[in-house]
Amino acid sequence: MATKASRSAARLMMAPAVILLLGWMLVPLTMTLWFSFRTYLPLRGGDQGWTGFDNYVRFVTSSSFWPAVSTTLIIVAGVLAITIALGVLLAILLDQPMWGQGVVRILVIAPFFVMPTVSALVWKNIFMDPTNGLFAHLWRFFGADPVSWLSNAATPSIILIVSWQWLPFATLILLTAIQSLDSEQLEAAEMDGASPLARFFYITLPHLSRAITIVLLIQTIFLLAIFAEIFVTTGGAFGTRTLSYLIFQRVLESQNIGLGSAGGVYAIILANIVAIFLMRIVGKNLDT
Amino acid sequence: MGQIELKQVTKSFGDVQVIPPLDLTIKDGEFTVFVGPSGCGKSTLLRLIAGLEDITTGHIEIDGSDATDVVPARRGLAMVFQSYALYPHMSVRKNIAFPLKMAKMDQAEIDKRVDAAAQVLNLADYIDRRPGQLSGGQRQRVAIGRAIVREPAAFLFDEPLSNLDAALRVGMRMEISELHKKLATTMIYVTHDQVEAMTMADKIVVLQAGVIEQVGSPLELYRAPRNTFVAGFIGSPRMNLITGEEAAKHDAHTIGIRPEHIDVVESGGTWQGTVGVAEHLGSDTFFHIHNTGLADTLTVRAIGDVSLTHGDKIHLAPRADEIHRFDTAGLRIA
Numbered sequence: 001m002a003t004k005a006s007r008s009a010a011r012l013m014m015a016p017a018v019i020l021l022l023g024w025m026l027v028p029l030t031m032t033l034w035f036s037f038r039t040y041l042p043l044r045g046g047d048q049g050w051t052g053f054d055n056y057v058r059f060v061t062s063s064s065f066w067p068a069v070s071t072t073l074i075i076v077a078g079v080l081a082i083t084i085a086l087g088v089l090l091a092i093l094l095d096q097p098m099w100g101q102g103v104v105r106i107l108v109i110a111p112f113f114v115m116p117t118v119s120a121l122v123w124k125n126i127f128m129d130p131t132n133g134l135f136a137h138l139w140r141f142f143g144a145d146p147v148s149w150l151s152n153a154a155t156p157s158i159i160l161i162v163s164w165q166w167l168p169f170a171t172l173i174l175l176t177a178i179q180s181l182d183s184e185q186l187e188a189a190e191m192d193g194a195s196p197l198a199r200f201f202y203i204t205l206p207h208l209s210r211a212i213t214i215v216l217l218i219q220t221i222f223l224l225a226i227f228a229e230i231f232v233t234t235g236g237a238f239g240t241r242t243l244s245y246l247i248f249q250r251v252l253e254s255q256n257i258g259l260g261s262a263g264g265v266y267a268i269i270l271a272n273i274v275a276i277f278l279m280r281i282v283g284k285n286l287d288t
Numbered sequence: 289m290g291q292i293e294l295k296q297v298t299k300s301f302g303d304v305q306v307i308p309p310l311d312l313t314i315k316d317g318e319f320t321v322f323v324g325p326s327g328c329g330k331s332t333l334l335r336l337i338a339g340l341e342d343i344t345t346g347h348i349e350i351d352g353s354d355a356t357d358v359v360p361a362r363r364g365l366a367m368v369f370q371s372y373a374l375y376p377h378m379s380v381r382k383n384i385a386f387p388l389k390m391a392k393m394d395q396a397e398i399d400k401r402v403d404a405a406a407q408v409l410n411l412a413d414y415i416d417r418r419p420g421q422l423s424g425g426q427r428q429r430v431a432i433g434r435a436i437v438r439e440p441a442a443f444l445f446d447e448p449l450s451n452l453d454a455a456l457r458v459g460m461r462m463e464i465s466e467l468h469k470k471l472a473t474t475m476i477y478v479t480h481d482q483v484e485a486m487t488m489a490d491k492i493v494v495l496q497a498g499v500i501e502q503v504g505s506p507l508e509l510y511r512a513p514r515n516t517f518v519a520g521f522i523g524s525p526r527m528n529l530i531t532g533e534e535a536a537k538h539d540a541h542t543i544g545i546r547p548e549h550i551d552v553v554e555s556g557g558t559w560q561g562t563v564g565v566a567e568h569l570g571s572d573t574f575f576h577i578h579n580t581g582l583a584d585t586l587t588v589r590a591i592g593d594v595s596l597t598h599g600d601k602i603h604l605a606p607r608a609d610e611i612h613r614f615d616t617a618g619l620r621i622a
């Protein structure tokens with residue numbers, strides 16, 4: 001992009017993509033903002049005009065709002081903690097030379113290709129079902145009472161299911177990062193008297209910090225919006241109602257588009273708060 | 289103390305034997321250089337001594353006790369890697385302090401030793417920088433600093449200067465030699481550059497395909513190479529190796545004569561030829577000479593700037609007492 005001509009040519013070429021992306025983002029955003037200031041009840045009179053900030057006030061003052069925010073944050077934090085901790089471990093394991101490495105790697109990546117709805121249903125019916133699930137059989141085998149996972153430990157169960165889906169992503173990114181670690185650094189540390197654990201904490205983990213940051217940021221974006229896993233398992237019951245699920249209920253179950261749209265705007269604000277917060281604590285890893 | 293002894297050591301990677309049975313003794317305080325062409329097993333040998341590779345058969349003794357199965361950290365050796373292997377996320381100070389921290393030394397002692405090392409190696413000015421912000425020579429110094437704070441029984445260097453530019457290389461070469469004089473610790477130094485070997489070593493070990501071709505002081509190797517490989521490898525420019533009729537005159541299969549042992553004379557001389565390439569360095573002139581009636585081109589070194597150029601006729605007189613004779617197996621004939 002050295003000359004003026006090539007720069008303007010580049011702009012021209014990029015224009016369609018930029019316009020498309022902008023439209024893709026701006027149209028729904030504008031519509032959400034528009035509806036959030038209107039009373040819009042599709043089955044009870046349709047669009048009934050401006051209401052100012054009523055929807056916003058109603059959404060926050062509803063008794064479901066703060067629990068939904070905290071559930072969202074708990075699920076995001078839980079999944080991040082599990083996927084990153086296990087992802088680092090798995091990446092280290094997969095980096096070891098072993099028999100059948102190729103097959104094992106594909107198996108580890110496989111969950112990522114299963115649709116969220118399908119994997120959640122598989123977990124719900126095959127593993128977590130309190131009478132016929134594999135966990136129930138396991139519990140009975142050891143003489144314990146089967147746990148009703150999705151009603152008695154609903155949030156942890158959802159975290160488990162979502163972690164299972166996102167673990168491959170974390171593992172994959174961390175594995176490529178581990179493979180770029182200079183083995184002479186590990187050998188130098190070994191000669192310097194570092195135990196395997198010390199080598200992990202002083203050499204491997206700092207080397208992975210950038211990859212971990214990337215996993216953290218990308219996963220957060222997607223995890224804030226998880227929906228299918230909740231929809232097909234608990235349906236938002238037993239304290240698993242996240243912010244996005246609450247919005248869904250307001251729009252479709254209560255048939256109140258104005259209220260749901262206001263919730264959407266809150267979700268955007270929440271996502272931005274989380275993003276700023278994350279960038280503050282981990283963003284510096286990206287500069288160096 | 290730092291006496292290292294290898295007894296019948298072999299190393300195989302899978303089916304490939306990289307080091308055939310090898311015996312070697314490195315005396316305490318000696319500066320030993322492993323030299324040989326790329327891929328001859330120098331690094332492998334060094335890594336066997338360090339403990340970074342398991343030896344396939346044989347024994348390694350350090351200071352008289354068997355170290356074959358001792359983990360690297362407990363062998364009391366420090367290594368400087370070709371890539372320096374500095375820890376990129378730690379400051380220079382933390383890099384140097386790392387082995388001491390791993391040894392759970394108390395902080396006051398660590399600071400004292402790191403400062404002392406920084407003093408010796410002139411690291412003080414950039415002690416709080418990270419390796420990424422240093423030049424190649426500075427990184428090299430940090431790597432050496434990290435090695436010396438441990439006060440090891442021996443230092444192992446794997447081609448430590450190969451990533452530096454020529455001028456820096458000469459400087460670092462001297463610094464390492466001086467460091468050796470100051471510390472009087474055993475050093476094993478791997479290089480493929482015979483000039484480094486000649487200038488630094490107390491003892492040179494010439495390797496080819498994992499086999500020790502000759503062990504000796506630089507001048508022993510220069511004066512009495514045990515075979516044609518060592519003869520060709522040690523010395524710059526390379527020794528002229530001549531076979532055929534000319535060698536038969538000396539009752540040998542091959543004769544060798546170093547470029548600096550052939551005199552350029554006005555007329556007469558044993559060999560005549562035409563100058564191919566003439567390299568004028570000012571202090572010396574190297575001539576590559578064709579059409580001598582010998583199979584190969586001859587290299588001749590003349591002192592000072594001799595004004596013969598391409599195509600000129602040249603008369604050469606080899607010094608009779610500097611001719612090395614080798615038999616059909618390439619071994620030296622006494």
Ligand SMILES: Nc1ncnc2c1ncn2[C@@H]1O[C@H](COP(=O)(O)OP(=O)(O)O)[C@@H](O)[C@H]1O
Pocket residue numbers: 301306324325326327328329330331332333
């Ligand atoms: N980890 C390894 N696996 C298989 N072969 C190796 C390994 N390391 C070195 N080799 C082989 O051993 C030989 C000697 O290598 P090396 O010691 O690195 O040579 P040098 O340092 O003298 O250049 C080479 O032929 C190389 O291919």
Ligand SMILES: [Mg+2]
Pocket residue numbers: 330331332447
């Ligand atoms: Mg090497």
